[in-house]
Amino acid sequence: MSDYTKTLKELNKDSLNEAGGKGANLGELINANLPVPPGFVVKTGAYRTHLEASYLKKRIEKRLENLKEQDIDAISEASKCISSWIEESPMPFEVQEEVDRAFESLSKEMGPDVNLSVAVRSSATAEDLPSASFAGQHETYLGVYGKEEVFKYIKKCWASLWSAQAIAYRISMNFDHLEVDLAVVVQAMIASQAAGVMFTANPVNGNSDEILISAGYGLGESVVSGLITPDSFILTKEGRVKEKTLGSKEFSIKLTEKGTITEETQQSKRKLFCLGTNELVQLANLAKLVEKYYGSPMDTEWALLEGKIYLLQARPITTITSDSEDLKILGPEDKIIYQGKKAPFGLQSVMEHSPYPHTPLDFASFSHFYQGIYTSFVDIGFKLPKDKNRPVERESGCVALSYQGMGLSPAIIWKAPSLLIKSLFKDKDALWQSFSKEISEGIKRMDDAVKNTNDAVGAAKLIEQAMKEYEKFVYKRFSVISMPDGLTEYKLSTLIKKAVGKEKVDEIKESLLRALPFRTALQNKTLMKVAQAAAVKGKDSKAFKNELKSFLDEYGDRPYIGMGRMVSPHTWQEKPEMIDEIINALLSDTAVLNPEKSFKKQEEDYEAAKKVIKKGLKPAEYDKFIKILEKVRKSVIIREESVFYLEKVAGCLHRIALKLGCLLAKQGSINEAEDVFFIFQEELHSVAGGKLEIKEKIEKRREAFAKVYDAHEKGVHWLISTGSFPVFVKKKQDDEANSNSLKGSSASRGVYEGPVCIVKSSSEFKKLKKGDILVSPYTSPIWTPLFKVASAAVTEIGSATSHAAIVAREYGIPAIVAVENVTNILKDGQKIRVDGTNGIITLLE
Incomplete structure (x- = not known):
């Protein structure tokens, strides 16, 4: 029995500790009789033996001790040192001997006429570690020929365990560096004529009856890395083509006797689909086999050589909705509330500044907030809507918004200039000091009042008073502080x-x-x-x-x-x-x-x-x-500070509501304190006074809210998912639709080229890596730190005064906003150019 290597067919799902995630998974695929290229794994024990034989463990421990009192630069220096030690130390003879035998055996298996080329891939155990945080930190090398080169790149994979990112993260988690192991997969490469990615269920629309394929010429790395715009196909599980889109496929990565090369694709080949009917049927059959074996939708990588499809990898699809109906929030009788033919004035601002799904009590603060804005705009010459913004509850418990936008009035002709002239003579600094003092005193007064309130009826009255005060603060913020000069x-x-x-x-x-x-x-x-x-x-x-x-x-x-x-x-x-x-x-x-x-x-x-x-x-x-x-x-500064203080008021409102929730739970009106957020403001007095039974309604509202939030996590705005508004689709010109560019609004100057990282919610923050382009539906203050990591930003909604625009300009990175549906058009890893100066995204092929 070999101590340091195993063939892939000797591995299975229980081999994680010795073979890492990639190795164990490939073993599973081979044992399922799926067409996987052969190979072997250099086990984690080989890595440990390499450290011990070269006396590196103590050297590494000693080198890391110095990091405790040093800055980030020291981590980078330690990374360089440790990586070089691992690469420069000779591989232990017993390990080298086994790798040699395993490589010779693989060469015989592939045939005497084959000049064997292999992929050398890191395979992390990720034992007791948050694997998502380490994704992409360990290296893969393609087109490796000969034993000496294999030895070299195995050590490079081991060294990648000591990147600055990995060291820093282990320090942050207080994790013992030397408890982390790395295996290395050595697998025969397929000199593919075409390759790519296949999802056995459609991750875009959640349809489990569809197969989604992306394909390009040559090795699949061109598709996976986002180097090209590939051909895309949507198939039925029987292999019938439902939809296909021709990609530009400008480049292809090819395997040669000296390694891999990237070259331009002939113009004639770019105009043809790289897969024919026979290949698509093979892929559909393979999708069914893989999905049946694992019992769940899978994300796979494949390669085509001389008419045969090879499976290179398979992993579960983590982003797909198990049932596409899960996001169907509206019932058959629920109508879209807004019946206009075009979006009302101000809707873009509402969608941008209120991106998160609202609970019933949130609608109270929403209504008071916009009433404060509207009142300030009347001073300029706008006219108030006929009705106030109000929530509308569906039979299912889903709550939508009946939004009323403002209208223009002839009074704007004389009111706006008059107000502008008056603003020139105002001392904004003095006004701000007075306003911030008033808000601080108001928050203290409300906090003191809630501490001294011990009955539910009194707390309900306090919320109503606090909401009115909040409306007054909003009015003053927009009329006094934020009048544009x-x-x-x-x-x-x-x-x-x-x-x-x-x-x-x-x-x-x-x-x-x-x-x-x-x-x-x-x-x-x-x-x-x-x-x-x-x-x-x-x-x-x-x-x-x-x-x-x-x-x-x-x-x-x-x-x-x-x-x-x-x-x-x-x-x-x-x-x-x-x-x-x-x-x-x-x-x-x-x-x-x-x-x-x-x-x-x-x-x-x-x-x-x-x-x-x-x-x-x-x-x-x-x-x-x-x-x-x-x-x-x-x-x-004053404008941004005033927003900060309004959010402090929102925090105060939250504390008052929770106090009421605790009192209602104590008297048995609701089950838990946070149920209070699922009561409308108009219902609070009756519930507090014991005149309204609310528990059943709260349960329905909670269930509906959970579905709305699920849709939100997948990038669907709550105004759309709840049926508050229809989706207003702009007609595109034919030349624009066929272009390799997307147009938005310039938000921050500059040009940057790099990979896309789709981030739809805070739960995906950890996906973003340095150099990525942040692509999201919107951003809000919680997203601000991401602008230190990202090198450019793109959002679906927003304007030159939106959060994304302001923060991007502050950090000096290019940004484009108002690019409709961009989180679904672009894909993770796809390379694009963001021209923030002109508001143009170019898809780099």
């Missing part, structure tokens, strides 16, 4: 244009509005310190706990999802574990965890932009420019 902005732009020219105005202006110390930016800075402590010291360390406490003391009273229009979300203080999702995202690349360095870079950009302006203006003009610039910067 268009004239000052115009003066600033004029002076910048005079100094640097028309072409550079936007670029310089973005730099001038960086390093703004508003509270959301400072919150992000503090959160990065928490993540830095986790990376360097570990989550069990005193340093981490102290940084976390500082964060919660300052920001813990705010809703963790940062949406001021809702009262149901927990605060950071209540659910500090929610911070882990953000910390794990930041830990994906420890190089970003230097808040001081980041803020210093923004300050440098700001100072550099001022110097450029100074060169282009006369001294008197520059003095005038500085005064105007400070006024504009202060306006931006």
Whole structure:
């Protein structure tokens, strides 16, 4: 029996500890008599023997000791050292001998006429580790020839266990580095004529009766890595083609006697589908076999050579809905509430700023919030809608919104200019100090009142009073604090244009509005310190706990999802574990965890932009420019600070509601305190007074809300899933529909090319890696730290003043917003170009 190698057919699902995830899975596929290329695995014991024979364990332990008191740069240096030790140390003779025999055996199996080329793949055990966090950190090498090269790349795979990312994450989890093992799969390569990916159920629409195939010429790496736009096919399980789309397939990766090469595909071949009827039928049959064996939908990789399909990998599809009807929220009698033929004015803003599904009590704060906005807009010359925004409950318990947008009034002609002139003479700083003081005092007053309220009826009255006060704060925020000073902005732009020219105005202006110390930016800075402590010291360390406490003391009273229009979300203080999702995202690349360095870079950009302006203006003009610039910067800070304070009010409303919930649960009106969020504001008094039995309704509403939230997790906005609005589809021109580009709204200047990472909810934050392009339905304050990791951002909804736009400009990364359905059009790993200056996404083939 071999100590260090096993053939793939000797492995099965129980071989995880010795063969890692890839090795064990390939063994399962071979033993299921599926057409898998042969190979062998270098077991985890070989890796351990390599460390011991080279006396590396103690050296590694000693090298890692120095990290306890050092910064992130030290982790990177340790990674380089340890990796080089592993690669430069000779492989133990007994391991080398077994690998040699295994390779010779594989060569004989493939035939004497075959110049054997293999793939050398890392296969992590992931034992007791969050495997998703380590995905993509360990290496794979294709087109490896000869024993000496195999030995070399096995050691490279072992060394990849010591990447800076992996070291930092293990430190953060306080995990013993030397308890982690790595096996290596050595598998015969197929010099495929075509290859790609096949889902045995359609992950896009959840249809289990459909097969989705992506295919390109050559090796499948071109499809998996997103190098090309592949041909795509949707088949029935019988192999009938329901839909097919011709991809550009501009490149192909080919296996040669010297390894792999990437070359351009002939124009004539690009115009043809790379798979014919026979190949598609084979793939459909293979899909059924794999799915039957595993008993669940599978994500597979395959290769085609001389008419035969080979299976290279199979893993469960984790993102598919088991039943496509699960997301069918509306009943047959439920109609779309909004019956207009086009989206009402303001709907885009509502969708962007209220992305999360609302509970019945959330609709109360939503209604008061927008009533406060509407009242302030009346001052400008808009007219109020005939009816207020109100929730509408379906028979199923699903709650939709009857949204009423504002209308224009002739009064805007004289009211708006008059108000603009008056705003020029207002001292915004003084107004802000007064407003922030009023909100702080209001929050304290409400918190004191709820502490002294011990009966449910009194608490219900307190919520009603607090909602009205919230509406008043919103009105003041929009009418007093946020009145746009268009004239000052115009003066600033004029002076910048005079100094640097028309072409550079936007670029310089973005730099001038960086390093703004508003509270959301400072919150992000503090959160990065928490993540830095986790990376360097570990989550069990005193340093981490102290940084976390500082964060919660300052920001813990705010809703963790940062949406001021809702009262149901927990605060950071209540659910500090929610911070882990953000910390794990930041830990994906420890190089970003230097808040001081980041803020210093923004300050440098700001100072550099001022110097450029100074060169282009006369001294008197520059003095005038500085005064105007400070006024504009202060306006931006005040605007963002006011949002921060409104969210503190939402946190206060949450605390009042929970107090009422506790009192209602105590008197037996509801089952648990959080059930209070599933009671409409109009029902609170009756429930508190014991006049309304609500438990059955709450149960229905909870079930319906769970379905709405499930749809939300898959990127469907609650306004659409609840039938509040139809989907307003814009007609596309034929040339646009066939183009390899997507058009959106420019949000932050710059151009970046890189891989797509689709993030639809906070539960997917950990997917994002340094250099990825963040593609999401929207972003909100909880998403802010991701902009330190991402190199560009794209959202389905938003505007130049949306959260994604503001934060992207703050961090200096390109961003495009308002790209409809982009999270379904683009795919994870696909390479695109984001031109934030012009608002264009180019699909790179």
